[in-house]
Amino acid sequence: MAIPVGATGAAGTQAVDRAAALLVSILESGQPPTFGDLQSSSGLAKSTLSRLLSSLERHGLVHRSDEGAVRPGPVITRFAHSDRSHDSLIELSRPHLQRLSDATGETINLAILVGDEVEQIAQVDCRFLIGNVNWVGQRLPTHCTALGKVFLAGGAPMPHGPLDRRTARTLTTVSRLADDIKVTARRGWALADSELEPGLVAIAAPVRASSGSVIAALSITGPSSRLTPARIREFARLLVAAAHEISTAMGYLPKNGKAGAA
Amino acid sequence: MAIPVGATGAAGTQAVDRAAALLVSILESGQPPTFGDLQSSSGLAKSTLSRLLSSLERHGLVHRSDEGAVRPGPVITRFAHSDRSHDSLIELSRPHLQRLSDATGETINLAILVGDEVEQIAQVDCRFLIGNVNWVGQRLPTHCTALGKVFLAGGAPMPHGPLDRRTARTLTTVSRLADDIKVTARRGWALADSELEPGLVAIAAPVRASSGSVIAALSITGPSSRLTPARIREFARLLVAAAHEISTAMGYLPKNGKAGAA
DNA sequence: ACTTGTGTTCCATATCGTGGAACATTTTCG
DNA sequence: CGAAAATGTTCCACGATATGGAACACAAGT
Numbered sequence: 001m002a003i004p005v006g007a008t009g010a011a012g013t014q015a016v017d018r019a020a021a022l023l024v025s026i027l028e029s030g031q032p033p034t035f036g037d038l039q040s041s042s043g044l045a046k047s048t049l050s051r052l053l054s055s056l057e058r059h060g061l062v063h064r065s066d067e068g069a070v071r072p073g074p075v076i077t078r079f080a081h082s083d084r085s086h087d088s089l090i091e092l093s094r095p096h097l098q099r100l101s102d103a104t105g106e107t108i109n110l111a112i113l114v115g116d117e118v119e120q121i122a123q124v125d126c127r128f129l130i131g132n133v134n135w136v137g138q139r140l141p142t143h144c145t146a147l148g149k150v151f152l153a154g155g156a157p158m159p160h161g162p163l164d165r166r167t168a169r170t171l172t173t174v175s176r177l178a179d180d181i182k183v184t185a186r187r188g189w190a191l192a193d194s195e196l197e198p199g200l201v202a203i204a205a206p207v208r209a210s211s212g213s214v215i216a217a218l219s220i221t222g223p224s225s226r227l228t229p230a231r232i233r234e235f236a237r238l239l240v241a242a243a244h245e246i247s248t249a250m251g252y253l254p255k256n257g258k259a260g261a262a
Numbered sequence: 263m264a265i266p267v268g269a270t271g272a273a274g275t276q277a278v279d280r281a282a283a284l285l286v287s288i289l290e291s292g293q294p295p296t297f298g299d300l301q302s303s304s305g306l307a308k309s310t311l312s313r314l315l316s317s318l319e320r321h322g323l324v325h326r327s328d329e330g331a332v333r334p335g336p337v338i339t340r341f342a343h344s345d346r347s348h349d350s351l352i353e354l355s356r357p358h359l360q361r362l363s364d365a366t367g368e369t370i371n372l373a374i375l376v377g378d379e380v381e382q383i384a385q386v387d388c389r390f391l392i393g394n395v396n397w398v399g400q401r402l403p404t405h406c407t408a409l410g411k412v413f414l415a416g417g418a419p420m421p422h423g424p425l426d427r428r429t430a431r432t433l434t435t436v437s438r439l440a441d442d443i444k445v446t447a448r449r450g451w452a453l454a455d456s457e458l459e460p461g462l463v464a465i466a467a468p469v470r471a472s473s474g475s476v477i478a479a480l481s482i483t484g485p486s487s488r489l490t491p492a493r494i495r496e497f498a499r500l501l502v503a504a505a506h507e508i509s510t511a512m513g514y515l516p517k518n519g520k521a522g523a524a
Numbered sequence: 525a526c527t528t529g530t531g532t533t534c535c536a537t538a539t540c541g542t543g544g545a546a547c548a549t550t551t552t553c554g
Numbered sequence: 555c556g557a558a559a560a561t562g563t564t565c566c567a568c569g570a571t572a573t574g575g576a577a578c579a580c581a582a583g584t
Contacts, residue, residue, distance in 0.1 A: 012572055013317040015541060019278045020321035027341045032349070035562065045543045050563055055275040059282035063353060068561085072341060077350040078513045079289045079334065080342035081471045087294070088339040091325060116419035157378035160422025209343045251340045274541055277572060297531065307574045312532055330530080 018044060019052045026062055027076070028251075032069035086112065089216065090122040093207070093246050097124045097218070100242045104235050106222040109135060110207075111147040112215065113156055118147045126222065140196065143177050144170045146204035147217040149190035152181045154206050154214030169194045189236050190217075194224065201227040203236050205243035210251030218243040280306060281314045288324055289338070290513075294331035348374060351478065352384040355469070355508050359386045359480070362504045366497050368484040371397060372469075373409040374477070375418055380410045388484065402458065405439050406432045408466035409479040411452035414443045416468050416476030431456045451498050452479075456486065463489040465498050467505035472513030480505040 022042060026033060033041070039049055053070065056062045060075040072080075079085060090110065097108045101124040110122040117139040125134075142148025142156065143163045152158060158181075163172045171177045184190040189205040196202070204219035220227075220235050227235070248254070284304060288295060295303070301311055315332065318324045322337040334342075341347060352372065359370045363386040372384040379401040387396075404410025404418065405425045414420060420443075425434045433439045446452040451467040458464070466481035482489075482497050489497070510516070 013277070013313055014571060015275070015277045016281045016314060016317045016572090017321070019281065020318055020323055023323065024321050024337050027337055030346075036560095046562070047543060047545095047564080048541080051275055051541080052278060054563090055278045056282055059279070059286050061282055061285065063350070065353060071353050072346075072350045074350075074354055074511060075286050075289055076338070076341065077347065077354050078472065078511075079338065080347035081351065081477050081512060083471070083473045083475075084292075084334075085339065085342035088325070088334045088336075089343065091327060091333050092336055092339050115417060155377060157419070209345070210340065211345045213345075215343050249336060249340075250343060276540060278541090298529090301530095308531070309533080309574055309576095310572080313572080316532090 015052070018042070018048070019056060022049075022052055023056060023061060026070055027072055032065075032071045034068050034070065038070060086121055089250075092249055093122065093216075093218075094124075096242045096246050097122060100124075100218075100220065100238060101126070103238055104220055106220050106226070106235070109147065109219045109221060111204075111217050111219065113142075113151045114139060116142060116157065116159060118142055118145055118151065118217070120147075121216075128222075128226070141166075144192060144195040146190040146192040146202040146221075147219050149181060149184050149192065150204045150206045150217035151214055152177075153185040153190065154208075156214075166196050167194055167198050169198075171195065189240050191232070199224050201232070203227075203232060203239055205236075205240045206247075207243050207250065208247040208252040210253070212252065215250070216246075218246065277314070280304070280310070281318060284311075284314055285318060285323060288332055289334055294327075294333045296330050296332065300332060348383055351512075354511055355384065355478075355480075356386075358504045358508050359384060362386075362480075362482065362500060363388070365500055366482055368482050368488070368497070371409065371481045371483060373466075373479050373481065375404075375413045376401060378404060378419065378421060380404055380407055380413065380479070382409075383478075390484075390488070403428075406454060406457040408452040408454040408464040408483075409481050411443060411446050411454065412466045412468045412479035413476055414439075415447040415452065418476075428458050429456055429460050431460075433457065451502050453494070461486050463494070465489075465494060465501055467498075467502045468509075469505050469512065470509040470514040472515070474514065477512070478508075480508065 022038060025038070025041060035049070035053070038053075039046060042049065044052070053062065053064070057064060057073065060073045063071050063073040065071060093110055097110060101108045105127050107126040108124040109120050111118045111120045118141070119139045120135045120137065123134060123136050140148065141159065141164055142152055143159050144166050158174060158178065163170065163174070163177065165172050171180055189203055192202045194200060200221065201224045202219050202221040204217045206214040207216040207218055209215045218239060220239055244254070284300060287300065287303060297311070297315070301308060304311065306314070315324065315326070319326060319335065322335045325333050325335040327333060355372055359372060363370045367389050369388040370386040371382050373380045373382045381401045382397045382399065385396060385398050402410065403421065403426055404414055405421050406428050420436060420440065425432065425436070425439065427434050433442055451465055454464045456462060462483065463486045464481050464483040466479045468476040469478040469480055471477045480501060482501055506516070
C-alpha cells in the first residue's frame with residue numbers, strides 16, 4: 001500500500017494538510033489566485049476545494065473578492081500590520097544570530113527602522129566579559145551606527161539638520177555621511193568605528209524582504225581591541241552571509257526577481 | 263441530533279475548522295500561546311491538537327520554538343514583510359472607500375508612507391467630470407499633502423531642509439508645518455487647501471494598527487469649488503468615521519489597549 | 525529514584541470528509 | 555435575445571480518514 005509521494009511521516013491529516021497547502025499557496029503566490037488556479041494547482045475536486053476555501057474564509061484566513069480572486073484574509077492582514085509580525089521575524093532569525101555569535105564570540109543584534117531611528121529588536125550576547133548590556137528596545141540615530149547606515153544605504157531618507165556629534169569620529173555633515181553610505185551600499189555592509197562611542201566598533205548588513213527592500217539590519221558589535229581591521233574583514237563575510245540567509249528565508253531571491261510560489 | 267453551538271451552516275469540515283481556529287488564535291493572541299494554552303482554549307484532545315499543530319508546522323504556518331511557544335510560522339512571516347501585505351489592506355479597506363465615495367461623490371485615496379514620501383495605494387474615483395486622474399502609485403511629499411500630514415501627526419519624522427514650494431499656500435517652513443501638524447493631531451484629521459496645487463483641496467485621516475501606530479491614511483480630494491468649508495466639516499466627520507472603521511477592522515481598539523484574542 | 529507535567533504515537537471505531545452528479549449563477553457567444 | 559459554456563455550491567451514499575483514550579517517551583521538579 002505504498003505511502004504516497006514524499007509522505008514524511010505524516011498521517012491522519014489529509015484535510016488539514018490540503019487546507020494548509022492551499023493557504024500557503026495563496027500567501028506565496030504573486031498574483032491572487034482564482035478558484036480555477038487553485039483547482040488546477042492543487043488537483044482537488046471542485047467540491048472539496050469549495051469546502052476547504054469556505055472553511056478558511058469563515059475563519060477570516062482568506063477572503064474572496066467579488067472578481068473571484070482569493071486573497072489573504074483579515075486575520076492575516078491584521079497580523080501582518082501588527083507589531084507582533086516582528087516577533088516572528090526575530091524567531092526566524094534567532095538561529096542565524098546564534099550561529100553568528102558562536103562563530104565570532106561577539107554581540108549580535110537585529111534591528112528595524114522606526115521613524116528615523118534604529119530600534120534593536122533581538123540580541124545574542126557576546127561571550128567575553130567586556131561586552132555591551134542588553135540593547136533591545138533601545139533606539140539610536142542612523143548616522144552614527146552601522147545598523148543605521150545599512151538602512152540609509154537601503155533607501156531610507158537621510159537624516160537632516162546638524163548630525164549629533166557623539167564622538168570625535170562621528171560623521172557630522174550630510175555630505176560626509178552620504179559618501180559613507182555610498183561606500184556602504186557598494187560594499188554590502190556598513191562600518192561604524194567609534195562613531196557612536198569611543199572604542200566601540202560595529203559592522204552591519206541588510207536583511208531584505210522578497211521585494212528586495214531592506215526590512216532589518218544585522219550587526220556585530222565589540223570593542224576595537226577585539227574588532228581589529230583583519231577581524232572586521234573576516235567577520236563581515238560571515239555577517240553578510242548570515243544576513244543573506246535570513247533574507248533568503250524571507251523569500252528574497254539573491255540574483256533575479258520573484259519569490260517562490262506554489 | 264442538535265447541531266452544536268452556533269454551527270453557521272457549515273458541515274463536513276471539522277478538522278479544517280479546528281485547525282483554522284487554532285491558527286487564528288495563534289495569530290491573534292498577544293503572547294505566543296503554549297501547547298497547554300491551546301489545549302485549554304480549544305478544548306481539543308491532546309492527540310488531536312498535536313496532530314493539527316504538526317500539520318500546520320509542516321506547512322510552515324506555525325513554528326514551535328524550543329521553549330514550547332507556538333508562533334506564526336515562516337510563511338506568515340514572509341507574507342507579513344512582503345509588499346503583498348498591502349494588497350490585503352487595500353482589499354479590507356475597499357468597501358469603506360467605496361462607501362465614502364458614494365456618500366461624498368469625491369475622489370477617495372488610501373496611502374502609505376514610503377521613506378519620507380506618501381504613496382497612494384488605492385483609489386475610488388469621483389463621480390464628477392472634474393476630478394483627478396488615477397494617483398495610484400504616485401508618490402508625493404508629506405509637507406504639502408493632507409495624507410502626508412496625517413503621517414507626520416502620527417509620529418513620522420518631520421521633513422528637513424527647505425520645504426518644496428508647490429503653490430503660494432504651501433507651508434515652506436518647518437515651524438509653520440509643525441504648527442499645522444499640532445492642529446492636525448489634535449483635530450484628528452488633516453487639511454491641505456491649495457498647498458499642493460492651486461484649487462485642489464484634500465482632507466485625510468489616520469488608519470491605525472492594533473498597536474495604535476498609523477499604518478495608512480485615508481483621504482477625500484476635490485476642487486475647492488466643491489470642497490467648501492461647510493462641506494469640509496461635514497466630510498471630515500465621514501472621513502474620520504471611515505478611517506476609524508478600517509482601524510477597528512485592523513484590530514485597533516478605540517479607547518483602551520489590547521487587541522482581540524481567542 | 526520517584527513523581528508530575530508535557531507532548532507524541534498507536535490503534536480500533538464510527539465520524540467526518542470525499543468526489544461525482546445535480547443544481548444554481550454568471551458569462552460568452554451565436 | 556436565447557443557448558451554451560464556464561464557474562462555483564449543495565447534496566448524498568460510501569468508506570477512507572480523523573478521532574480520542576491509553577500507552578509511551580521525555581523532561582523537570584522533589
